Amino acid sequence: MKPPFPRTGCVYLVGAGPGDAELMTLRAVRLLRQADVVVYDNLVSKDVLDFVPPEAERIYAGKRRNEHTLRQEQINALLVKLAQEGKQVVRLKGGDPFIFGRGGEELQTLAAHGVAFEVVPGVTAASGVSSYAGIPLTHRDYAQSCLFVTGHLKDGTADLDWPSLVRLHQTVVIYMGLGGLPEICHQMMAHGADPALPIAVVQDGSLSTQRVVTGTLATMPERVKQAGLKSPCLTIIGEVVKLHDSLAWFTPAMAVTAT
Structure with missing residues (x-):
């Protein structure tokens, strides 16, 4: 069988999924178990890190709103240095590294320095969390398209393409939008969205601490x-959110549903 690692240094950009360790790919688990160094983000759950062997070096590079362990x-420079050693x-990375994970930015730096790399996709938060919440992202009766957007842009604003967010028969999934939620709701209604949408x-989608709050x-x-929700959300x-009540199948230790 072909060994999972080459003889020279290499960076494996791995998606850890939305939180539940059992949603990781076999390739991701195999690479974690044989890594020399694991550089991990804030959204990576403890259960996922349990796959890392004790002898491997762990480097936390997490980011929270206005709180960055490493810029x-x-x-980028750290990954190059480790691989060159x-x-x-x-x-x-939590979720999928190519969906709001800055994976492309990191690979650009590796490519510029001639560092070998591989990408292992993961279950992105949109599909993983919506599945655990019992909310299909598309449905023939409700939504024929789905739009992924980030609620936290590079400059810290949430200046989104509002007209594109208020189209009919569409599901909108917003990553990292908890802090800007009042403004997001206000702007969508100001651009024509039904206040009752x-x-x-x-x-904490897919974890035992998952909580779901619904409304308009x-x-x-x-x-x-009122619910006191905290990131990550x-x-x-x-x-499609109307289907939550009838399709919710996951029973976490804590659940809040407001209708």
Whole structure:
């Protein structure tokens, strides 16, 4: 069988999925178990890190809103340095590294320095969290398209393409949008969205601490505040949210559903 690692240093950009370790790919688990160094993000769960052997070096490079352990430029340089030392490096990111994970930026730096790399995709938060919340992203009766957007842009604003977010028969999934939720709801209604449009915010999706709060564009900011939701959260907007009550199958230790 072909060995998983080459003889020279290499960086493996690995998606850890939305949180539940059993949603990781076999390739991801195999690489974690044989890594020299694992550079991991804030959204990587403890259960996922349990696959890392004790002898492997662990480097936390997590980012929270306005709180960065390492700047992105420092992470890029670190990956290059570790690989040039001949180490097998797993760069572990929550969800999928190519969907709002800055994976492309990191690979550009590796490519510029001639560092070998491989990408191992993961279950992105949109599909993993929505599945665990019992909310199909598409449905013939409700949504024929799905739009992924980030609620936290590079400059810290949430200046989104609002007209594209209010189209009919569409599901909108917002990553990292908890802090800007009042403004997002306000702007969508200001651009023509129905104030009664259903919306769900899911905290800790796929984990035992998962919580789901549902409401409408008009009521959601206050309901999220009352529920005390904390990041990481994923926001799902669209008529498909109506299906949550009947399709929710996952029973975590804590669950909050407001209707």
